[in-house]
Amino acid sequence: MDPYAPTPADRFTFGLWTVGNPGRDPFGEPTRAPVDPTYSVARLAELGAYGVNFHDHDLVPDGTPTAERDRIVARFKRALEEHGLVVPMATTNLFRDPLFKDGAFTSADARVRNYALHKTMRAIDLGAELGARTYVFWGGREGAEVDAGGKLLDALQWYRDSLDYLCEYVREQGYGMRFALEPKPNEPRGHAFLPTVGSALGFIATLSYPDMVGLNPELAHETMAGLSFPHALAAAIDAGKLFHVDLNDQIMARFDQDLRFGAENLKTAFFTVMLLEEHYDGPRHFDAHALRTEDEEGVWAFALGCMRTYKILAEKAERFRGDPEIQAAIASYRVDDPEGTWPPRFDAAHAASLKGREFDLTSLRARGPGLERLDQLTVELLLGVR
Ligand code: GLT
Numbered sequence: 001m002d003p004y005a006p007t008p009a010d011r012f013t014f015g016l017w018t019v020g021n022p023g024r025d026p027f028g029e030p031t032r033a034p035v036d037p038t039y040s041v042a043r044l045a046e047l048g049a050y051g052v053n054f055h056d057h058d059l060v061p062d063g064t065p066t067a068e069r070d071r072i073v074a075r076f077k078r079a080l081e082e083h084g085l086v087v088p089m090a091t092t093n094l095f096r097d098p099l100f101k102d103g104a105f106t107s108a109d110a111r112v113r114n115y116a117l118h119k120t121m122r123a124i125d126l127g128a129e130l131g132a133r134t135y136v137f138w139g140g141r142e143g144a145e146v147d148a149g150g151k152l153l154d155a156l157q158w159y160r161d162s163l164d165y166l167c168e169y170v171r172e173q174g175y176g177m178r179f180a181l182e183p184k185p186n187e188p189r190g191h192a193f194l195p196t197v198g199s200a201l202g203f204i205a206t207l208s209y210p211d212m213v214g215l216n217p218e219l220a221h222e223t224m225a226g227l228s229f230p231h232a233l234a235a236a237i238d239a240g241k242l243f244h245v246d247l248n249d250q251i252m253a254r255f256d257q258d259l260r261f262g263a264e265n266l267k268t269a270f271f272t273v274m275l276l277e278e279h280y281d282g283p284r285h286f287d288a289h290a291l292r293t294e295d296e297e298g299v300w301a302f303a304l305g306c307m308r309t310y311k312i313l314a315e316k317a318e319r320f321r322g323d324p325e326i327q328a329a330i331a332s333y334r335v336d337d338p339e340g341t342w343p344p345r346f347d348a349a350h351a352a353s354l355k356g357r358e359f360d361l362t363s364l365r366a367r368g369p370g371l372e373r374l375d376q377l378t379v380e381l382l383l384g385v386r
């Protein structure tokens with residue numbers, strides 16, 4: 001048996017918008033035909049995926065009459081059952097419709113803000129109907145190109161008011177869902193509100209139901225901001241806020257690429273997998289799409305590639321943890337202090353003695369921690385020669 005063949009136990013998920021991406025870009029028309037969501041369900045199940053996620057509009061186009069909506073949902077549910085896929089996460093498309101051009105929850109027009117709540121509640125109902133436990137908020141249009149409208153502080157308050165309202169809605173409905181905010185620094189807006197994992201973490205603490213709200217960090221988005229994704233993940237894990245994750249790849253300081261997981265930076269992907277394998281038990285969601293050059297076969301090669309690379313890196317992570325030379329190098333990198341415990345317990349006497357302690361600064365300055373060798377061992381492990 002192929003050890004890297006994905007199975008539902010691996011909990012890999014894709015968005016309908018990912019494998020259904022038609023290969024449109026700002027300069028060119030789609031290169032692939034639209035895909036029926038039930039076809040994506042069948043093909044993803046065949047490849048060994050666990051689930052599929054969607055925006056309201058991916059499944060039920062905006063403006064669909066109720067009877068037609070119910071027919072679409074029933075047909076989709078049957079496809080999920082037939083192919084054994086689940087829907088762990090759902091979200092709202094608050095960026096496609098031109099009325100959201102200056103924001104949804106942060107539009108300066110209160111009618112648009114109310115419409116965003118209206119649309120999101122209906123989309124939450126749809127997610128709940130299909131079993132979603134996590135609800136993602138990617139603020140695609142929440143941002144600005146110019147600040148002459150003077151709404152910077154109001155926008156954050158409107159965003160907060162909207163999330164508080166929607167938390168109340170989910171509680172009142174008894175859906176038991178959690179919200180996951182997905183930061184992104186820019187694109188489509190010039191400057192997005194809540195641009196990074198760090199800013200979203202600070203914002204969550206100001207909400208009325210902070211326990212219901214966490215993060216959906218995306219590898220490409222932190223990379224676009226010039227930040228390290230493993231560092232962002234660690235911050236989310238440390239805060240108990242890693243509710244979901246968007247895996248893909250990205251070249252730093254470029255337009256949003258959403259490349260196949262591991263396509264660009266294998267070391268970042270490796271340390272991402274290490275953290276997830278040790279600290280996260282939710283779905284491994286790929287928010288990426290096939291290159292615009294590809295035909296349909298390229299799409300399924302892309303999807304399989306994301307999952308295989310994750311599994312190969314998970315195996316490498318296990319080897320890393322079991323590699324005696326690597327573990328010895330880590331052990332000698334981390335040094336205990338024989339003259340003082342860590343963490344120190346503060347009291348006045350301890351502080352006085354620590355202030356009076358003589359440190360051997362010369363030897364501390366001279367010590368080399370061995371990181372060059374340790375990192376090279378990691379590279380050789382990834383290259384398959386150990
Ligand atoms: C869109 C975006 C993603 C978000 C999706 C959820 S939609 O494709 O680029 O990063 O996760 O709204």
Ligand code: MN
Binds near residue numbers: 218220221256258
């Ligand atoms: Mn993205």
Ligand code: MN
Binds near residue numbers: 138218246
């Ligand atoms: Mn995403």
